[in-house]
Amino acid sequence: MDGTGITQDKPRPDGGWSHEIEDVPGALVVPPTESAFRQAAGVLRADGSHCETGAFWRNHRPLTLTPDAPAGEVETLEGRWLWAGVLWVHFGHFLVESTGRLWGLDASQQEFDGILYIPKRPARGEEIAGWQRAFWGLAGIDLPVHVATAPTRVETLVVPGQGFGLGEIISGTPAFRSFMTRFAEDIAPDGPERLYISRSKLGLSKGGLIGEERLEHELAAQGYEIFHPQDHDLPTQIARYKAAKQILAAEGSALHLFGFVGRSDQKVAMVLRRQSGATDMIAEHLRSFCGIETVQIETLQRILKKKGGYKKRHDLGVIHMEQLRQALVANGFIEDTAPWKTLRWGDVRRVIGDKYEPRKR
Template identity: 20%
Template sequence: MKEKKRLYVREEKSWAQACAKKYLSESSLQVMEVPQGIMLPPDNWNSQTGEFQGGVCDKDGKFVAGLFRNKPPQAGFYGVSSAYGVKDTDLKYEDKDVIFGGVLIGHFGHFILECLGRLWYVLQQDEPYKPLVFLNELDICPWFWDFFAVLGIARERIIILKSPTQFKSIVVPEESVHSWYNYTQEYLLPYRYMVEQAQKITEKKSLGKKIFLTRNRLVDSQTKCVNEDFFCRFFANHGFVMVELETFPLAEQISIVHNAEEIVAIMGSLTHWALFCRPGTKFTMLTRTSNDVLGSQCLLNEASNVDWYIVDTAMNLFYANRAVGVCLIGPTVFWQEYVRDHYGVWQEDDRWKIAYHEYLREWTDYMLQPQKWEMVKEFEPLVLLTSLNKALHQNDVMFAKENDTESINFICADAETAYYWDESKNGLFRLNLNDGEVNICYRSLLREYPAPQYGMLAKVGSFLVLTPENAEAVLIYDLENENVKTITLPAHLPRGNYRYAVVYGNWVIMTGYCQGTIIACDPQAGEIRYLLNLSAEKLKDGCDSVTTIFGKPCLVADLLYVPVIDTNQVLELNLAQGGYKIYHVGAREAAYGFAAAYAGNVWLAPSQGGPLAVWNPPTGIMQIIDRFPAAVSFSKVEGNIRFFTDVIAVGAYLWLFPWGADKILHVNMENGNIEIAAIDEIFSKPSVSCGCIANDKLLLGIDGEIKIYKI
């Protein structure tokens, strides 16, 4: 049986590892009696580790027990795993036999997660004549007493220690949970007991089978979670009741949670309520940051046996901490995938976008506090700018809508099958040219930069290789086993990596689109090599307005010819021997963007205003071809006269696909005649994004679709 998809997250590998771990320990819990034992309130906080000293010691001051949140030698944040010295004059003595109840943390999430870990002993083997002594970190909260009341522990029996004290004896039950590592069967005893009592007290109070736990309107949270309203609206529309648990008495809170069949909450203290759920309760947990893998929540999910789902809804532009500060949440690609899987809908609600204003106001207010200034000084301006740019483009967090018509960049086809990357669906697709059936080969959840994510497709043996135009890695699709793998680029390039490619033996040669870099990729070996890296300033040849670098290349034997976009330069790279030359071909306004090879000549097509040229590199002879048919007109796109979006050479013909042109042209490279392709299509300008020839079929990417014509 196929396993349920539970993780809709960016850090899927890390989350999967944390969730796959088995947290239940079969060890038997021990009980120790410490004659003349000493208890020390937590003190001497360590700013490096976040732990305190204190806990239970023997009569000689040797540490016995505290709060182990992480394994020794360090107990971690809020942990207590070592003692401190006390002068005899500062040590009180109480002639009492007591039970060590543990360390109470004045933070609700930590309290219900780990602060009841020694009370299994009280419930299993109670000795009511013995006081329960607790240590305390942070505040002594009123709701401590609410929990003890539901547990049936009288308030007068409880002592919260305020100063170092020696007792006649201390019974120390072992902890039933180390919140990031393991738990024992006894861990759940207090929670099950509280559920039983709460059900009796409240007569099984319920607010409905489907509830959304929220603290959205409460002001005392350490983390401001901007845009929770977006999710409140969605789930309210699907029958969920919004519940602010803190507005109810504790026993009612427990019953409300226990009697629900579906629960949704922002991950944190609210998702720790899983401990009070019935096994099998569907619990969807929305994360407020992407990089925090919460191992303790994985432990709780296993212990409580809820039907859990974790969805990354973090849309933070800048620094974010799940525990404190300001976070932005919204409809990320992970959320949208979850919604499609669980509700079968596309969510048409763009009101979340106004949350950016609130987020920026709250985040800057928080970071402008004097105690945060040193942190702010460490932020890199480029990182902040990049984050803001990605957010404004909604990349990396949003799928395009189903009816969006973003372009299909390139098509790769043989006699029966065509492959293409669809930007609107963010995936690699296969089109059967015989029956028109379309199947998805691979779908990406991430869109790292402004579209397009991938550029040209190249087929090498049984591999389909996609150039990383705006991705971090080369994408390789194995046509035989239909597996996908990626090869990360050796050096990160912030935007506009590689758009064009040619096949050279077993290698795919890729040319940099926004930098003067050429690389080679071997898909079989999973290897990337740098062949050339030239400064953009040198290649621009004094043209300050040039933002893109290399156009579409071609091969003549072992020589790679690459036009430098919108200049009159062509780079020649010897792939067999190394070394390169830069040629000036034609006038400066030639603006060549595409190259194609035929019979030892290099044909050059303009990306904007200018004629075609055919150039013979060995002799330097160049001929201008500017006899465009009178019926062809060109128009301005983004303020410039644009000619072609792509060219392909098939046999003796060079096909020219229009950008600002209103006709598809092909050139007879034997005689230089330019003709209008004989297809019945009227184009709106600009129209065609790409094209491909497969036997007698012309494939065109038009308005986000592939159309097929007989030629």
């Protein structure tokens, strides 16, 4: 035990509690009361003991810690509900960290009255986005979804282990991978054979590639559709991902959605924008679920960080255009062309002003 009240090891794709499922009669669900990286929240059994199978892990540690039982009266929820864990509003974190218990819908032999989450950010309350409802629908889920914002006693709570997430569990348990084979199965491929998944419309405040617009111009000349996934609904995104034979993408959350619908005959390359373990997580997701060996292309002149900042996920990568062109040619993603024009520091400075500085590699 490390002071969190959690005694179990991290979830693993090949065995352990991530494969288990527990029926908890009279469960007490305790949501977080403050927004923090690690939060006291989760599931208590009727006798007050902590149901560790319901804990939410990232990498090597739990992010939900053993909560105290609240005093006084609590809300009640009748019926039989599936514990789905923490509900993220962030697209990528939702895909990876709010879906990993849905396999319990197949594992249980009885009907459910709904799916139960707690919010990651208490200030968001019971908010559920339209695209999240669309995701559940594409997974064949036609059940009420409830977000508990206050301590709630549940008549029967079915608690599956965490079958997917960030860390070793990104490979997914067999039960979770099997559940996701139904995802978007009715969406037909629709789109070109070459697709570039862009981040250029997202702005640079949350990290990105400097020179991406120039890259898009070059790729469009090679027959790539420049695709901005946030401009389209989930069925359109999935139709594009199913249709493409060659997919280039600025490293990011969109590839996790692709990971649920991709095929082994598709070629995928990530244009890296930072130095991050998240890149390897995406690659392992595609390898485990799709049988795709993702090409990782890191051709950056430099990596910039916000002055006074510490969040590496907000770093900016400055593309070395000619090295990137050569890498794409070598890996069969584009035809050989004349050299691509180099990004000059003056061009970069006009984008970043005085808010960034080089990060040591």
